Amino acid sequence: MRIRCLQRHDEGYPRLLAQIPDPPARLWLRxxxxxxxxxxxxxxxxxxxxxxxxxxxAARLLxxxxxxxxxxxxxGMARGIDGEAHRGALAARGATVAVLGCGIDRDYxxxxxxxxxxxVESGGLVVSEYEPGVEPAPWRFxxxxxxxxxxARATVVVEARERSGALITADFALxxxxxxxxxxxxxxxxLSAGSNALLRQGATPATCxxxxxxxxxLEARRAEPEIPDDPAAAAVLAAIAGGAAxxxxxxxxxxxxxxxxxxxxALLELSGAVSLEEGVVRSTIAR
Numbered sequence: 001m002r003i004r005c006l007q008r009h010d011e012g013y014p015r016l017l018a019q020i021p022d023p024p025a026r027l028w029l030r031x032x033x034x035x036x037x038x039x040x041x042x043x044x045x046x047x048x049x050x051x052x053x054x055x056x057x058a059a060r061l062l063x064x065x066x067x068x069x070x071x072x073x074x075x076g077m078a079r080g081i082d083g084e085a086h087r088g089a090l091a092a093r094g095a096t097v098a099v100l101g102c103g104i105d106r107d108y109x110x111x112x113x114x115x116x117x118x119x120v121e122s123g124g125l126v127v128s129e130y131e132p133g134v135e136p137a138p139w140r141f142x143x144x145x146x147x148x149x150x151x152a153r154a155t156v157v158v159e160a161r162e163r164s165g166a167l168i169t170a171d172f173a174l175x176x177x178x179x180x181x182x183x184x185x186x187x188x189x190x191l192s193a194g195s196n197a198l199l200r201q202g203a204t205p206a207t208c209x210x211x212x213x214x215x216x217x218l219e220a221r222r223a224e225p226e227i228p229d230d231p232a233a234a235a236v237l238a239a240i241a242g243g244a245a246x247x248x249x250x251x252x253x254x255x256x257x258x259x260x261x262x263x264x265x266a267l268l269e270l271s272g273a274v275s276l277e278e279g280v281v282r283s284t285i286a287r
Contacts, residue, residue: 047081063088
């Protein structure tokens, strides 16, 4: 396990991070990747630990597409949205960066030890401002969030409750003059209260991977859409293949209620598997 330390004034210290109001004096790196990985087009993808299936799928889809287009996904290796963001990048065979709120030699949470190993083995980095041996503490994680935002050109909040730590990351990004995006969520879900509030305050809606790539100045690389691993989404695709083309027709063909159908369509739109124009749903999947 290779561990290095960058001082704030060292060559190779990330330029974007050096521009924030309180950059870490030292940045510890775990992994063999060169520090210039942190100079690439980085996007922070963050959100709730106790997230929904929709949030997990959205985080993974956005991360996979962003990575495929050349971005580096930065997140906090926490459970839920953070973990899915890292896994999406790994699924696209790209590099991802995990920022810790504890010593660089620790894997927190311990349940993500294998994930940390995969990040390093795939050419990514685990980073922290804390030297080896520093234990996790609640106050270290909000401080960690300024590094996540500071490394990234843009921050995407996928799901967040009203007082989610992801909103702290978004606040740091705004303070740094970086763009903030939010994935629209169900208005009846407490998991979306914070992210929907960001949209009310002027955050850019992240309704597809293209919105994220536009914020990064990257172009999408055309590929066959990744089909969400979701039974309702599969039922919708089957109904479209059978000739259903409107929300009412899909409701009848699938037996899904309105909320279930809306969630499935949102996942399929995020993945690029369907398009919805003027009330008509079309599959974009080649046959």
